[in-house]
Amino acid sequence: MKDAWRELLGDWDTDGDGEISESELQIGVENAFMEMDLDGDGFIEKEELEAALMARSPDLAPVSQMIKALDTDGDGRVSREELKALVF
Numbered sequence: 001m002k003d004a005w006r007e008l009l010g011d012w013d014t015d016g017d018g019e020i021s022e023s024e025l026q027i028g029v030e031n032a033f034m035e036m037d038l039d040g041d042g043f044i045e046k047e048e049l050e051a052a053l054m055a056r057s058p059d060l061a062p063v064s065q066m067i068k069a070l071d072t073d074g075d076g077r078v079s080r081e082e083l084k085a086l087v088f
């Protein structure tokens with residue numbers, strides 16, 4: 001399911017050296033939140049992910065499974081810290 005997130009968010013390796021540096025990670029996370037966190041509360045909720053998927057690739061993956069893949073504290077939404085887990 002992390003692959004689905006990567007596909008949705010694109011490649012964070014902006015300088016193309018094959019690694020995500022700390023600054024690339026920061027920028028990637030910030031861009032993702034700017035784009036998806038519509039109500040600006042610092043979390044990506046199901047509805048927000050759903051909207052992003054509808055806009056780009058509706059058939060990518062089930063929203064609930066994508067949330068679950070990153071939601072380590074189980075509150076049903078994705079925080080910045082949780083999103084960072086994408087690259088590790």
Ligand SMILES: [Ca+2]
Pocket residue numbers: 013014015016017018019020021024
């Ligand atoms: Ca890089």
Ligand SMILES: [Ca+2]
Pocket residue numbers: 037038039040041042043044045048
């Ligand atoms: Ca939100």
Ligand SMILES: [Ca+2]
Pocket residue numbers: 070071072073074075076077078079082
């Ligand atoms: Ca969470």
